[in-house]
Amino acid sequence: MRTKHEEALRLDNQVCFALNAADRAFGAVYRVLLRDLGLTYSQYLVMMVLWEHGGTTVKGLGEALRLDSGTLSPLLKRLEAAGLVERRRSPEDERSVTVTPTAAGDALRDRACEVPLRIASATGMSLEEIADLRTRLDALTRGLDAAALAVGAETGPRTGKAARAGTAAGAGTAARTDRAARTDGAARTAAPDEAAEPPGEG
16 A cells, blocks of 8 residues: 555656646647648747737747747747748837737738637537636646745745756746646637637747
């Protein structure tokens, strides 16, 4: 008979592993659905933000997607090379770069409208169940963010490689949690009164 500590260390009891497995399963489905659009999952997320807002700053994109500039810049470079987005430096503040979809990028939105519907169908869940899952995952992400801040406050600031490694690990965990929660696009856009929603590298 296993002890509580032994049970706690079983892989099947780890919620993080369940989320990671769901993330990978989502990635496999998205990879197929996005193939015709010529987008990776990460690029798809960027385009979703731009379709929703019509354009935003690189900083705003990073905050919305929980990505640092080192990860976001190559994504935008590839999307720009594909003729889907345009980057312009602000004349008022050269440190600020605005990203907007091009005409081709806007046109891609119509073709993407089917993706969230097919994702919702692939989950085998009702829209109500998807919406509830998204709410729970949002709460989980907020709780983990708060816990990370608390642990950071207890251990004090880190410098150099340790700080950079911690930031990268935190961003990766957040991105994986967010990707597992991306059924919210289906929950929002698959509703009857709405018009429209692998892990891959850009």
